[in-house]
Amino acid sequence: MLPDVQASVPAQGSSIFDVAREAGVSRATAARALGGYGSVSEDARRRVEAAAERLGYSVNSVARSMVTGQTMTLGALIADISNPFFARVIRGFTDGARSAGYDVVLVNTDETVYTEIHGLKLLTEKRVDGILVAPASEEVGEHLAIAIERGQALVQVDRYIPGLDTDVVVVNNYESGYQAVQRVIAAGHTRIAAPILRTKGGDGHANLISTMHERHQGYRDAMTEAGLAVPQAYTPGAHGRSEVRTAVAEMLGRPDRPTAVFGLDDSFTLGIIDAVYSRELLVPDQVSIFGFDDTEWTTVVRPPLSVIAQPAYDLGARAAQALLRRIQTPDRPRQTHVLPTTWIERGSIRDLARQA
Amino acid sequence: MLPDVQASVPAQGSSIFDVAREAGVSRATAARALGGYGSVSEDARRRVEAAAERLGYSVNSVARSMVTGQTMTLGALIADISNPFFARVIRGFTDGARSAGYDVVLVNTDETVYTEIHGLKLLTEKRVDGILVAPASEEVGEHLAIAIERGQALVQVDRYIPGLDTDVVVVNNYESGYQAVQRVIAAGHTRIAAPILRTKGGDGHANLISTMHERHQGYRDAMTEAGLAVPQAYTPGAHGRSEVRTAVAEMLGRPDRPTAVFGLDDSFTLGIIDAVYSRELLVPDQVSIFGFDDTEWTTVVRPPLSVIAQPAYDLGARAAQALLRRIQTPDRPRQTHVLPTTWIERGSIRDLARQA
DNA sequence: GGCGCGAGTGAGAACGTGCTCAACAGAGGG
DNA sequence: CCCTCTGTTGAGCACGTTCTCACTCGCGCC
Numbered sequence: 026m027l028p029d030v031q032a033s034v035p036a037q038g039s040s041i042f043d044v045a046r047e048a049g050v051s052r053a054t055a056a057r058a059l060g061g062y063g064s065v066s067e068d069a070r071r072r073v074e075a076a077a078e079r080l081g082y083s084v085n086s087v088a089r090s091m092v093t094g095q096t097m098t099l100g101a102l103i104a105d106i107s108n109p110f111f112a113r114v115i116r117g118f119t120d121g122a123r124s125a126g127y128d129v130v131l132v133n134t135d136e137t138v139y140t141e142i143h144g145l146k147l148l149t150e151k152r153v154d155g156i157l158v159a160p161a162s163e164e165v166g167e168h169l170a171i172a173i174e175r176g177q178a179l180v181q182v183d184r185y186i187p188g189l190d191t192d193v194v195v196v197n198n199y200e201s202g203y204q205a206v207q208r209v210i211a212a213g214h215t216r217i218a219a220p221i222l223r224t225k226g227g228d229g230h231a232n233l234i235s236t237m238h239e240r241h242q243g244y245r246d247a248m249t250e251a252g253l254a255v256p257q258a259y260t261p262g263a264h265g266r267s268e269v270r271t272a273v274a275e276m277l278g279r280p281d282r283p284t285a286v287f288g289l290d291d292s293f294t295l296g297i298i299d300a301v302y303s304r305e306l307l308v309p310d311q312v313s314i315f316g317f318d319d320t321e322w323t324t325v326v327r328p329p330l331s332v333i334a335q336p337a338y339d340l341g342a343r344a345a346q347a348l349l350r351r352i353q354t355p356d357r358p359r360q361t362h363v364l365p366t367t368w369i370e371r372g373s374i375r376d377l378a379r380q381a
Numbered sequence: 382m383l384p385d386v387q388a389s390v391p392a393q394g395s396s397i398f399d400v401a402r403e404a405g406v407s408r409a410t411a412a413r414a415l416g417g418y419g420s421v422s423e424d425a426r427r428r429v430e431a432a433a434e435r436l437g438y439s440v441n442s443v444a445r446s447m448v449t450g451q452t453m454t455l456g457a458l459i460a461d462i463s464n465p466f467f468a469r470v471i472r473g474f475t476d477g478a479r480s481a482g483y484d485v486v487l488v489n490t491d492e493t494v495y496t497e498i499h500g501l502k503l504l505t506e507k508r509v510d511g512i513l514v515a516p517a518s519e520e521v522g523e524h525l526a527i528a529i530e531r532g533q534a535l536v537q538v539d540r541y542i543p544g545l546d547t548d549v550v551v552v553n554n555y556e557s558g559y560q561a562v563q564r565v566i567a568a569g570h571t572r573i574a575a576p577i578l579r580t581k582g583g584d585g586h587a588n589l590i591s592t593m594h595e596r597h598q599g600y601r602d603a604m605t606e607a608g609l610a611v612p613q614a615y616t617p618g619a620h621g622r623s624e625v626r627t628a629v630a631e632m633l634g635r636p637d638r639p640t641a642v643f644g645l646d647d648s649f650t651l652g653i654i655d656a657v658y659s660r661e662l663l664v665p666d667q668v669s670i671f672g673f674d675d676t677e678w679t680t681v682v683r684p685p686l687s688v689i690a691q692p693a694y695d696l697g698a699r700a701a702q703a704l705l706r707r708i709q710t711p712d713r714p715r716q717t718h719v720l721p722t723t724w725i726e727r728g729s730i731r732d733l734a735r736q737a
Numbered sequence: 738g739g740c741g742c743g744a745g746t747g748a749g750a751a752c753g754t755g756c757t758c759a760a761c762a763g764a765g766g767g
Numbered sequence: 768c769c770c771t772c773t774g775t776t777g778a779g780c781a782c783g784t785t786c787t788c789a790c791t792c793g794c795g796c797c
Contacts, residue, residue, distance in 0.1 A: 052748090087507070105472065106472050219501075338463070
């Protein structure tokens with residue numbers, strides 16, 4: 026590794042000044058030739074392009090951003106990219122962003138408001154042109170309100186903070202939960218359980234997430250309207266798959282155990298299945314299961330799982346679309362996009378009505 | 382929406398110049414007070430901080446990057462973030478990056494060299510300080526070689542291009558595949574199949590991915606050394622879950638059908654299970670299954686799946702670590718980090734030997 | 738032959754920050 | 768009393784790009 030050889034390679038990429046000198050023109054002409062604006066003679070254009078090729082010139086987006094005032098970058102503030110649901114949302118978001126020439130910076134919040142605030146600060150400093158956020162709490166949103174006031178383009182996805190003036194892209198969580206539970210009730214079930222997510226903020230107090238909230242309210246209303254009880258034992262708070270497993274296993278050991286359990290999200294459904302197996306109960310003969318979100322594995326469990334499928338990719342793609350429109354037209358009225366879910370009946374719910 | 386109200390809010394965030402004027406000091410003093418360098422009187426520091434707070438000042442990272450020459454941003458060029466394996470890798474990578482003050486820009490390549498080249502160009506223009514790449518092809522890597530020559534810090538993860546002079550973070554794919562197949566052979570199986578991934582580049586010719594390549598070679602060698610045949614019918618090329626399903630279903634319909642099928646990655650294993658179900662075969666009594674990568678669903682299928690678990694999160698975290706070290710010390714010798722896999726025996730492999 | 742016009746070109750400002758340099762005041766020692 | 772040293776401050780350059788402005792030159796028209 027001779028130092029001479031290294032020195033022959035420009036440590037930092039060459040600037041448009043180097044290209045101009047190489048081509049024997051001024052910076053302005055080189056910039057015009059490469060930027061495709063103004064008027065440049067055919068001869069000069071060829072010389073500049075050849076020089077750029079020879080020097081391996083690459084536009085410095087940082088400098089461009091200084092001038093144009095836009096970074097062509099979007100930020101994404103989500104709970105956890107290793108959660109397959111968010112991974113699909115982000116895939117849709119990056120695809121939508123990319124097709125308009127934008128890149129995406131990813132920040133995980135782990136459902137923690139403190140991390141969300143910190144991440145928002147970082148993205149603001151990076152001067153991203155817009156931010157996608159799945160708020161960690163439906164109660165604490167002052168940081169987001171301030172960002173909006175300062176003109177930051179923002180879109181909420183999957184969840185939303187009531188009263189926060191942004192575009193929102195969600196599914197009809199309440200209706201989906203309500204209708205699914207109605208279906209299960211129609212199948213003759215009267216004891217239906219639905220554990221609910223309880224996340225903890227940095228300060229130790231529980232965050233409420235609108236998504237969970239609404240799905241659970243749909244469940245409650247469907248039960249109540251059918252004249253069915255919702256005992257507290259059927260709605261334990263849990264923090265993740267293993268806590269759900271524990272809570273549901275306990276519940277299934279009781280004499281008045283539920284005949285059906287509703288998984289409010291992917292990880293909850295997994296925990297419920299874990300619990301059912303640990304009790305060695307048969308699905309759907311001894312206990313029925315249905316879940317929210319149709320992930321890849323729902324067809325490889327036996328019986329295949331009946332679920333409320335939600336268009337995760339489309340959520341992200343629509344959010345990108347909404348965000349890009351807001352960037353282009355900051356004063357447009359805010360919109361809430363509610364994407365439809367699909368009930369997929371597969372076979373994990375026992376029909377007690379027909380059997381009776 | 383009165384225009385006056387809007388005008389009262391600064392459209393673009395205030396600069397350090399505004400803070401300096403508000404505090405009654407020069408730009409330089411304000412910069413010193415906020416940047417924490419040089420010496421500033423206690424009085425001036427307080428006034429500057431108060432002014433910054435009042436104006437809601439936020440550092441402009443773009444301008445800072447112009448001066449410092451670093452963006453504190455890393456790029457990630459991976460196949461598909463909605464693939465749970467990569468999602469976990471990226472989670473590890475972002476965590477590692479974040480703890481050192483770096484953000485991550487995400488680019489999906491869809492296993493396409495053309496998209497990878499384009500993504501590399503974008504990341505270069507954005508002047509990211511380092512790039513994580515899971516190369517789409519183990520054959521086409523000239524674009525990456527050029528980037529390295531220009532001084533771009535690069536780390537390859539999950540796969541690698543032979544001869545490309547970068548840090549590499551992988552698992553011992555060959556050994557893992559070899560040993561797993563050896564185990565299955567020891568359990569008395571002689572007809573073991575392993576479909577292999579064939580992705581297509583933008584130009585239509587097949588990409589070889591080192592990961593798949595090595596796992597499959599491990600399988601082949603274990604078979605050959607045990608004196609077992611590897612008929613071409615046992616190693617069909619497929620492009621994803623549904624193609625694997627079709628290929629394996631066909632294979633399982635033959636009279637000389639395999640007694641065990643090896644899923645070289647997560648999506649392949651899903652396709653294999655699909656095929657087994659479509660043939661209504663019992664696992665492990667009629668056919669054994671084992672896979673690569675231990676995802677969340679492997680414990681909710683019946684029987685639970687025996688797999689080679691790989692530390693996806695750690696792959697990403699170690700890659701971040703390696704990349705950050707290279708950024709700090711560009712001339713350090715390149716290292717290849719091989720992370721261990723773990724064989725998890727669960728019950729999807731029938732022991733023919735003990736039974737005989 | 739003078740004039741206008743358009744194409745092509747170069748000089749230079751601007752973006753907001755980090756950092757160097759010089760200037761200045763005040764304290765302290767010889 | 769002068770010199771030095773230290774703490775504090777402001778002026779100004781640099782980063783690489785985009786874009787505006789003014790200038791030159793050649794051509795065609797009156």
